[in-house]
Amino acid sequence: MLKKYDQNARRILKFPAVHPCQDVNPATLLRSLITLSNSITNYQSKYFATQRKNARESIRQITILNILFVAIMENDDVSGLPDTALLCFSELHHTLQKILFLIEDCTRDGARVWLLMKSHFVATQFMTLIRSVATALDILPLNLIKVSLEIKELVELVAKQAGKAKIEVDHDDDHAMKRVLLILNQFENRFEPDSIMIKRVLYYLRINSWSDCHNEIRFLDDEICSESLDNNERDLCLLSTLAGFMRYCRGVLFENCVIEHSDNPITERPNLEILSCLNPEDFRCPISLELMTDPVTVSTGQTYDRVSIQKWLKSGNLICPKTGEKLATTELVPNINLRKVIHQYCIDHGITMSKFQKQSRDISSTILPGSPASAAAIKFLSDYLVRRLRNGTEKQKSRAAYEIRLLAKSNIYNRFCLIGAGAIPPLLSLLSSSDSTIQENAIAGLLKLSKHSNGKKMIINYNGLNSIVNVVKNGLKQEAKQIAAATVFYLSSVQTNQKLIGEIPDAIPALIELIKTGTSCGKKNSLAALFGILVYPRNHETAISSGIIPLLSNLISTSERPEIVTDSLGVLATLAESFDGSNNIFNNSCLPLVIKTLQTSPSRAAKEYSVSILLALCNNLGNEVVAALANNANLIGFLYTLSTSGGTQAGKKARTLIRIMHRYHETSSSGLRANWDSSRTATVHSC
Structure with missing residues (x-):
């Protein structure tokens, strides 16, 4: 009779009541x-x-x-x-x-x-x-x-x-509400409010601790997401303003309170499958840095995700965010071809598009501050935290780094403010701290800031690569090492950085060592970072000489976690693109393992990586590999299946391998083995 509702599912101040039926007992x-x-x-x-x-x-x-x-x-x-x-x-x-x-x-x-x-x-x-x-x-x-x-x-x-x-x-409620409006008005006018006035309001509401303030922020953030979907601009503006205000309170007024790590930020695992076929930048919106679910092109020829660029234009910006050129028109032309490629790639790899549409929408909504008052509050807070990083006690530095970690977690504008306030240089200096908590909070803050293009540049400009690599190698805790590996991954998304990272002697060996000794999360982050670094072919030699291929082979054959197997195959496929990589893969007896994975793995991504490795080995090594494949009676059947039921890329590569194997059988049966290499080359080029 009494219908129960999940308190967490029902929106606040929404009352989904129902009338009893007419014939109720x-x-x-x-x-x-x-x-x-x-x-x-x-x-x-x-x-x-x-x-x-x-x-x-x-x-x-x-x-x-x-x-x-x-x-x-x-x-x-x-x-x-x-x-x-x-x-x-x-x-x-x-x-x-x-x-x-x-x-x-x-x-x-x-x-x-x-x-x-x-x-x-x-x-x-x-x-x-x-x-x-x-x-x-x-x-x-x-x-x-x-x-x-x-x-x-x-x-x-x-x-x-x-x-x-x-x-x-109530009279007291009305008085407290007017005080909050006055405080928000001061923020909007870029005037930092008196802390005593703020404390009176918080005392009235019994927001007496860091945790109380943190709970308010989490609630407001959830409501912002919901109101964004409903396009309720009025409430969205107020919610954003209050969220900025409460973040200021949490960071400035409650810095001496005990922090309850009830939802300690999760170490992020870069999604290797999203970034593994094309250049890591190809599918990302230059504004949000996330997967483009609806790519559109502006008059300068640059492509952005529709939600991101619309938010940019709506704020009154009439220049191209990437080039700085003035836009001749604000018309957005759908980039249908790129959208198809992204959509097909998600289908090929079993990735739910709606999941990334929601993520993209959530992060895109933070490109700009929700209100002028929120913008000012975040800027005041950013300046305060950076001052603490530079001049505070060890405890204050640690707390400031933790606040930055939270502040930059999923908000692009916050990252922009923190970078502009100068947070990166003092965070880099804290990486050498002998306090494991300080080191972990510092590297976690840098991870979040490295997602912003300005953050990547500043880390490089302040010679931060060596410090980050040193944490991967000598971090005081496993958590710090795996966060540092994720940071290397995001930095490697810029092509020029791939070369710089590879030139650091300890970078690739440290990541390989973390794969051997790290946690599951550490392995994933290191594999992702190595993938990003190895996009630059000249880094292959260092990875190979450090023993990466036997290690990857062991992970593929023994790991019980499908995602680690898939990621290992992705890195192996990248190495196979070079002759030295192919030669070492073959000499380490990886060929039977790759064939077995192609035949037995339920993962579509793993199958595509496997067929990519086989095709690269054929192209680079010729007869010996092709003969081994052609003599495998079961392989051709799996390739035929993959050519019809696999994704676009997997199907194309499978068909190419089938043609190479057919050509090999034809030349073998006619005794024209001497002409095999030229025939194989012609087949590859025709594809």
């Missing part, structure tokens, strides 16, 4: 009303940061109605209730659901500052619902219901009070 209806009213009265002991008077009045009235419902249920026969009573109870059931939702929201963890700013709306909801109770009670025939006179008098009093109730914004 009276006893069932009353039991459900008792359950509802009990749930509401249980909130008597809860803390209400705002709407205290309105909530207390609502709970008081429902408590009296609960007495009525229980008294009626205690009668032996509830089936004899008149129809008007059942209609009243049905309407009350609908209203009580909404009251319960509203009271839940008023006590929701993390929503205090938002509910304060929505005080007028919430007070209106209380008034509407209390009046609905009065309207329902107007049709209740108390004279026909068998309950005591005292209960009837109480219900009549509730009906009278509900009809005349004066529900309004």
Whole structure:
């Protein structure tokens, strides 16, 4: 009877109540009303940061109605209730659901500052619902219901009070709300507010710790995502402003509080499968640095994701973000060919496009600040954190690095502000700290900032590569090593950086060592970083001499984690593109392993990497490899299957291999083995 809703699924200040069906059993209806009213009265002991008077009045009235419902249920026969009573109870059931939702929201963890700013709306909801109770009670025939006179008098009093109730914004709430508006106005005018004024507001809302503030930010961020989908610009602006304000409070006012690492930032694992076929930059939007799900081209010929460039243009920017040229027109031309390539690639590799559309939408919404006040708050905070990094105590430096880690986690504008404030040089200096926590927070902050194009440039300009590689090699904790490996991956997405990383003697050997000794996450990050570095062919020699091929072979044959097998194959496929790589792969007896993987792996990406390796070996080494493939009776069948049911790239490579093998059989049977090499070369070039 009483429908249950997931508190985390229901949007705040949304009340999905339902009317009971017309033929509901009276006893069932009353039991459900008792359950509802009990749930509401249980909130008597809860803390209400705002709407205290309105909530207390609502709970008081429902408590009296609960007495009525229980008294009626205690009668032996509830089936004899008149129809008007059942209609009243049905309407009350609908209203009580909404009251319960509203009271839940008023006590929701993390929503205090938002509910304060929505005080007028919430007070209106209380008034509407209390009046609905009065309207329902107007049709209740108390004279026909068998309950005591005292209960009837109480219900009549509730009906009278509900009809005349004066529900309004509490004076203290109104005063606190005006203070917040004043603070936000000061931020908007680029004036840093007085900390005492801010503390008074936070004290009123009982936001007394770093964790309290962090909970507010998490709630506001979730609401921003939801409002972005609904295109509610008014609420979105206020939410963004409050999120910036609360981030400022968390970083500046609560730096001495104990941090509860309840959601410690997860070490990021770069998605190798997304970036492995083309140049790592090919599928990324230059603005958001994420996968382009709807690529469009502007008048300068540059391509961006539609959501990102629309946000850029909407803010009044009329220049090309990448080239700086003035746009002749704001028309966006769909890049259909690139969209097809990206879409097909996702299909080929079993990647859900909607997942990346949501991620792209989420990150793209942070290119610009949600409001001028939010922009100023983040800039003030960034300057403060950088000052702490440079001049603070060891504890303050660690806390500042952790705040930067959180601040830059999934917000492009925040990264831009932190980089502009000069966060990268002091973070690089902290990498040599003897404190493992400081080192981990510093490298994690650099990881987030390395996702921004300006961050990559600044890390290189301040000679940060050596420091980051040193953490990969000598990091005090495994977490720091694997985060450093992920940072190397993001830096390697710039072509010129691939050469610079390869020139550091310890870079490739350190990543290979982390694959041997690191955690599963460390292995993944190192494989991704090596893939990025090995896109530059001259780095192959160092990797090969460091023993990467036997290591990859061992991972492919023994790892129980499919993603590590796939990533290892991806790196092996990159090495196979060079002659030395192919020669070492063949000499290390990897050919049977690659063929077996092609035949047995359920992963489409693993199959494509396998066929890429086989084709590269044929192209680079010739007869010996082709003969081994041609003499494998089962292989041709798998290649035929892959040529028809595999993705575009996998199918094309499989068909090329089939032609090479057919040509080999033809020349072998006709005794023209001497002409084999030229025939094979012609076949490859024709593809």
